[in-house]
Amino acid sequence: MPEEAPARDRARLHDARTATAVGRWLGAGVVVCFVTGLISHGLQTPPDWLMPHLPTRPVQGYRVSQGLHVATGIALVPLLLVKLWAVRPKLFAWPPVRSVRHAAERASVAVLVSAALLEVFLGLVNTAQWYPWPFPFRPVHWALAWVLVGATLLHVAVKAPDIAAHWRRQPADPLGPDRRSLLLGTGAAVGVVTLTTAGQSFPPLRRLTLLAPRRPDASAQGVPVNRTAAEAGLAGLVAAEWRLEVVGPRPFVLTLAGLNELPQHTARLPIACVEGWSASADWTGVRVRDLLERAGAPAGASVRVVSLQSRGGYRVSELPPPHAWDALTLLALRINGRELSPDHGFPARIIAPNRPGVLQTKWVGRIEVLS
Structure with a gap:
């Protein structure tokens, strides 16, 4: 019995409420990355109608938006991994398809997971200027962003009843302490990767920059x-x-x-x-x-x-x-x-x-x- 309890407790964390709790953070991060990505793309390759209206103020505007984009993208790594761990049993459930509707849902989840993993991976290795692929980074990253957002919106629409049912912790929830530990650990991981990388964009955190690919103040001139x-x-x-x-x-x-x-x-x-x-x-x-x-x-x-x-x-x-x-x-x-x-x-x-x-x-x- 003692040996079965830990396994049972871990299994009970692979549920809709845990997935919803992590999904809230993950969804917020995706929104921030998408909006700041739109800003970056608009400033780099503006359409003709936008050219006469591109803002020059605030002078720190692109620094803040792109720094937030990359810092949030890095923070998505632990969030995405925990989210996938929480839903892992459902990802590999057998039989994989039970009906036409279930097949469509599974296909949408496959697109969502693939796009999320690839988008985060491409962005992460771009920060290190490592390009082990034959295609140009920026247009692919841009196109995948739209795929990811579309797949996310579809997934939220399909799962809306589950999300609504588990959005808030219920008072009688017996798994509260276990879930709280998982979420606190996830939050700590997000905090650590943010504090040790965001200093490349935000000078107040520069002394903590341990994992970022660049340390600007240590560069020539x-x-x-x-x-x-x-x-x-x-x-x-x-x-x-x-x-x-x-x-x-x-x-x-x-x-x-x-x-x-x-x-x-x-x-x-x-x-x-x-x-x-x-x-x-x-x-x-x-x-x-x-x-x-x-x-x-x-x-x-x-x-x-x-x-x-x-x-x-x-x-x-x-x-x-x-x-x-x-x-x-x-x-x-x-x-x-x-x-x-x-x-x-x-x-x-x-x-x-x-x-x-x-x-x-x-x-x-x-x-x-x-x-």
Whole structure:
């Protein structure tokens, strides 16, 4: 009898009430990830109608939303594992299909579980810049997000009666203490992984950053880099040979010395990556709008920024009107009072408020005014 009791207690935790309790947290996390993912996708690849309306304030906006996206995604790992453990007996029940309706329900659960596991796995390994697959990460991650949300909504609709029946703990629930221990343990696991990883995005937690792939304050010039000058084929760039070409109604070309003679401005702005890390720095350089005005650009024009690197998915980026004409958007020449290092985009790079780091183009060679 004593040997059977622990097994029976564990089996009694594989029930609808436990699944519902964990599912509440899991569902909230999925919603947060989906909403922040929409923000990230909209800022990275906005549709044409949204381009003139992209916000530049708050300047920390993308840093907060993407940091929350990655921190929540990591927190979903223990939640998802506990949820699957709670429903494991039903996942492998025999016979697997008992009716047409049951078959449809099982199929929806299979899609939900597969999409959740794959989405969390892809996001997690992306934070470490590890891509052991042949397909591009971002479009697949984006498409899977919609599959996951659709499957979640379908699952909630199918299970609505069970969820409603077990949403709150009943006073006569004999499993309360056991379930409470499981949920407390799950909450502790979520807290630990959050505290030891979120510091890559939120400076107050930086001293606790033990498991995060990046520690921004330990990087060269205080800001991490994802692509080095050597990887971009620009390690041997000679400053005396570099030229900035500004193409517009009144095109002109500047040397680095000429660019340094223009009025210089300093702005403290964060650079935030889709992988979750972020760091703030004091950037000094020439305001992009000053260059546009000199080139005779019409007010409200968009701008295309072209990097000197010969390959790479983000060698060309577009500054929508709100960013191109914002007083804080700089063609930066220095970071924290020091000349940009080659890895940070020497001799010049773009830095703009509330903008994904992947679009803060480095090694700028040409700025084009668009109609």
